Amino acid sequence: MTATANPSAPLAVWTDFGGVLTPPVSVTFNEFADRVGVPLWSLKESMRIVGEKYGTDSMGAIDIPLIDEATWSNELEDVLGGTFGIVADLENFGDRWFAGRPANAVWVEALDAFRARGAFVGMLSNLPPSWVRHRRFMIDDSHFDDIICSFEVDCRKPDPEIFRLAAARAGLAPHQCVLVDDLEKNVVGAMEAGWQAVHFHDAEQAARQVSHLLDATSPAPALV
Template sequence: MLTPPVDVTFTQFADRVGVPLWALKESMRLVGEKYGTDSMGAIDIPLIDEATWSGELEDVLGGTFGVVADLQHFGDRWFAGRSANQAWTAHLDGFRARGAFVGLLSNLPPSWERHRRFMIDDSHFDGIVLSHAVGSRKPDPEIFELAAKRAGLEPHQCVLVDDMEKNVTGAVAAGWQAVHFHDADQAARQVSRLLAAAVPLAG
C-alpha cells in the first residue's frame, strides 16, 4: 500500500526489461516452486540472494520460454520511478495521532531495504517487522504472531491492511482482523471504523 499497486509495477517492469509479463510471472513462479515457496519467497526470507535469484529467472526465461533477458540488479530496476503512496502515508500518520500503534509488516528482500527506506522512512512507524530479518513472511502464521508480540498486543487486537488477498486470509487465520486494501481512502474508512470502536490497532 505504500507503493503503487504491484500489478502496475509488474507491467512497467516487464516493459522496461523487454520480457512478456506472463513469461516473467511464470518464471518467478517456477523458481519459487523450486525452493518450496511462491514467486518471491526465495528472496523474501531469504533462501538465496537477489543476484542468484535473478540469474535463475534468466535461466528459466531462456530455457523454458526462449526469452533472453538481463534481470540483474532486479530491485534497482523494480523500484525505478516508483513513488510512495502519499495519501496512505498521510492516513497512517493520522491514525498514530489518534493513538493507534502503526507498524510496518512487509515481505522484503534484504537488498531492497534501502529502496524501502528511501520511499518512506522509519519515523512513520511504531514498529517494523520485515520478512528478511525474521525468516518468515506473510501469509505464514509465524510472522503475524511475532508482529503482535512486538506490538504488545493480542492477535485479535491487530489488523493487517494489505492489497494481497492471500495475506489478508493469512492474517485472519492467525487471529487478526484485516482490511483488504483497494485504495487509500477506502482502507482508511475501514480502519477508522475500527478505531471508532476503540479497537487497538497494529497495521
C-alpha cells in the first residue's frame, strides 16, 4: 500500500501493530504458552536462541524475513526439545497466536480522530508476511493513509532506514513524524532518526500525547 503524500498534513502519526493495535504482547504470550502447553520462559528463550542463530532478535528472522514461518516454528520446536527437553507442537504458529485476539478498538477510534483532524495516519510494523491476513482480519486497511511492513521493505524498526522511508512516504520531514510504539527500543530508534515518539502504555494515554502534538502543530484559527 503506497500513500499519496500530503505535505499539508500537520503531522504523520505512524502506529505500531502488535501490542498497540492489539492487546499487550505480554498478555498474548501468556495465553499462547498456555494454549500450546509450553512454559513461557522456555518459549521466549527458544525464540531468542533461534533469532541469535540468524544474527537478530527473537522475531527478526521472520520479520524481514530470513526464513518462513514454518521453518521458524520447526526450529523453535528443535530448540525446545534439544535444549530444554520439552516436546512441543508449534505448527500454524500465527493462527494460534492470533486466535481470539481482538483489535484495540479505543486506539482505532483515536487514529480515526487524528485523520479527521488532518493528520496523516500510517501503520509501521515489524510483521511477518504470513501474519498480514490476521492483521487485515483485525483492522481494515481503510483506516490508514499508508502501511509499511518490515518484510516489504527489507528493514525493520528500530533501523534508521525504515524511519527514513516512512517519512518520505508521508511526504513530511522527520520532525513532523511521530511513532507510537510499545517497545522502548523502537521509540528510541525513532527519536534518534529525528522523529517524535510516544511510548504506548494504553490507548487513552497515547491518544492524549498525540493530541497534544497535533495541537502544537495545527495552525491557530484566524481572527475575525
